[in-house]
Amino acid sequence: MLNSIATVSISGNLPVKLEAIAKAGFQGIEIFEQDFIASDLSPADVGRMVRDHGLTITLFQPFRDFEGLPEPYRARAFARAARKFDLMNQLGTDLMLVCSSVHPAAMGGIDRMAQDFYELGELAARFGVRAGFEALAWGRHINDHRDAWEVVRRADHPRIGLILDSFHTLGRGISPDSIRAIPGDRIFFVQLADAPAIPMDLLYWSRHFRNMPGEGDLDVTGFMRAVLSTGYSGPLSLEIFNDQFRAGLPRLVALDGHRSLIDLQDRVRRAEPALTVDLPHFPAPAPVQGVEFLEIATSEAEQPAIAAFLAAAGFAPVARHVSKPVTRWSQGAVNILVNTAVTGFAHTAYVTHGTTVSEVALKVPDAAAAAERAQALLIPAHQSHISEGELAIPAVRGHGGSLLRFVDGGEMLGRLWDVDFRPLPDAGKAGAGKADAAAGAGLTRIDHIAQTMAHDEMLSWSLFYHALFDARRSPMVDVADPDGLVKSQAVETGALRITLNGSEARHTLAGRFVKESFGSSVQHIAFATDDIFATAASLSARGFPILQIGANYYADVEARFGLDPALVARMKAANVLYDEDAGGSFFQLYSQTRPEGLFFEFVQRGGNYAGYGAPNAPFRISAQKRALRPAGMPQAE
Numbered sequence: 001m002l003n004s005i006a007t008v009s010i011s012g013n014l015p016v017k018l019e020a021i022a023k024a025g026f027q028g029i030e031i032f033e034q035d036f037i038a039s040d041l042s043p044a045d046v047g048r049m050v051r052d053h054g055l056t057i058t059l060f061q062p063f064r065d066f067e068g069l070p071e072p073y074r075a076r077a078f079a080r081a082a083r084k085f086d087l088m089n090q091l092g093t094d095l096m097l098v099c100s101s102v103h104p105a106a107m108g109g110i111d112r113m114a115q116d117f118y119e120l121g122e123l124a125a126r127f128g129v130r131a132g133f134e135a136l137a138w139g140r141h142i143n144d145h146r147d148a149w150e151v152v153r154r155a156d157h158p159r160i161g162l163i164l165d166s167f168h169t170l171g172r173g174i175s176p177d178s179i180r181a182i183p184g185d186r187i188f189f190v191q192l193a194d195a196p197a198i199p200m201d202l203l204y205w206s207r208h209f210r211n212m213p214g215e216g217d218l219d220v221t222g223f224m225r226a227v228l229s230t231g232y233s234g235p236l237s238l239e240i241f242n243d244q245f246r247a248g249l250p251r252l253v254a255l256d257g258h259r260s261l262i263d264l265q266d267r268v269r270r271a272e273p274a275l276t277v278d279l280p281h282f283p284a285p286a287p288v289q290g291v292e293f294l295e296i297a298t299s300e301a302e303q304p305a306i307a308a309f310l311a312a313a314g315f316a317p318v319a320r321h322v323s324k325p326v327t328r329w330s331q332g333a334v335n336i337l338v339n340t341a342v343t344g345f346a347h348t349a350y351v352t353h354g355t356t357v358s359e360v361a362l363k364v365p366d367a368a369a370a371a372e373r374a375q376a377l378l379i380p381a382h383q384s385h386i387s388e389g390e391l392a393i394p395a396v397r398g399h400g401g402s403l404l405r406f407v408d409g410g411e412m413l414g415r416l417w418d419v420d421f422r423p424l425p426d427a428g429k430a431g432a433g434k435a436d437a438a439a440g441a442g443l444t445r446i447d448h449i450a451q452t453m454a455h456d457e458m459l460s461w462s463l464f465y466h467a468l469f470d471a472r473r474s475p476m477v478d479v480a481d482p483d484g485l486v487k488s489q490a491v492e493t494g495a496l497r498i499t500l501n502g503s504e505a506r507h508t509l510a511g512r513f514v515k516e517s518f519g520s521s522v523q524h525i526a527f528a529t530d531d532i533f534a535t536a537a538s539l540s541a542r543g544f545p546i547l548q549i550g551a552n553y554y555a556d557v558e559a560r561f562g563l564d565p566a567l568v569a570r571m572k573a574a575n576v577l578y579d580e581d582a583g584g585s586f587f588q589l590y591s592q593t594r595p596e597g598l599f600f601e602f603v604q605r606g607g608n609y610a611g612y613g614a615p616n617a618p619f620r621i622s623a624q625k626r627a628l629r630p631a632g633m634p635q636a637e
Ligand SMILES: O=C(O)c1ccc(O)c(O)c1
Pocket: 061, 062, 097, 099, 134, 136, 165, 191, 206, 207, 239
């Protein structure tokens, strides 16, 4: 099976698109007619350029408004088809997509349309080409692949076949199982696209919101399984109309496309092992068991402030790296490494972003398997310099260029802290006298990590986690910052919870963070506690910069949830926020933002509360922005 992508799916002019598509590892392209017409290259030159990139033209499309026309339109449609078949000969492709008609004069009648296609087949034979019929979800008479198939079946011509497009089938809610009865050799071509579940006009949805399989909410895997069960073995081609991708970086969009096709085929074979897919073997996704450590890259000059912040949050320095200026701070099951190296990856991250989370290390069942899966998904590996006797911890490039490491409980990696670190002589005594250092502030583990990015990177990172770990996504939510909207989406796999946050508005807290840290990065880390009030008291005793929440919030939250006024009084005194869902309750407490924009959150989940306190986010953001301004300053910047 050849993997292919339509030129409409990415930005740039035709040569730029071809280059990006070839570099991303595709074998074929669909030439969208507009892209060809807009270029001033001759058809033969385009064909040559495509082949020089090692690509083949899998499809020429679209040919519109063909079937069911009365004269004189009908004769004109055939004359037009002859011209396009001739063009296809010059381009060097043998398949044209005919999408179902939206012509106002088009008439219905399966047999009339079948007759038109039979005659088109005869014409195609004279040019040595073929044509495939695709049901557009908004076609005038044909808008369902089952009807398109009936037309093709009745046309009964070897040069006329069916073209399936996952969007048109799934977008209309048609079960893909209806595909299983179609003979695979009558399916000439398969186009793949996903889309977010947003109710809207089908045409508008299709032309602006399609995304890569695995980035949306449609059951593209179910569709693919049905297609492959027919014995179809032709191209698998992405046809993604998406406003962001049209403006995105061609290389990155094409690479995401290839990743999505690999992940899709991997899902198909895991769901239905009897189906053959064109993929080498690689490990299945495994759920993440936890965050083993986070590393903050900083400088010697800024290190004392970070150390003070961590100490005030109840962390204690417990160990030092054997060869690098890296300190391990611990509390509960949380490990935070502070790296002040002036060489190597952490330093590059610091120079690029300022003080930043440069690494996230995930505990997985098998680190080597996770790295192998990443490689199969075209996620670049990272080789760090390690000294004699130290562990090589597998790493890949993750969000914002940071490193994502994989550690497991095996022979070597299971001894990470013993091999690479030496305990500090006074470990455990740090902060003694202020509060109980051993217990810290009651933080037990990392609840979630919030990664902030440009809005148009969100789909890409959502695909990354979905493909690598089979992560589940919750619906995207809008968070109102006083200066614009921020989109937020949670991805979860096993014990790993990540929120992806993106904003197009430059003055939102998220937008400013991306600008000021020169690219996307971890913006906040949320720690779990079993007792939010004890944590609040401990933080307060340590002089931690707790975010102050206004009185209006508490009056509202008491009324909204019918909370006990005594509880609300405690929350107010401790600046604790509250939310609940059908599963349980949620308490949160925030820090003010640090100079580089990083902040901490402390949460207590009750029952099976599944969210992240999104309803509180606007109030938290406003409070953080207030805390950033000297008292008495007006709201506007
Ligand atoms: O939006 C369209 O018109 C259009 C054209 C060709 C296709 O293959 C398709 O899926 C949609």
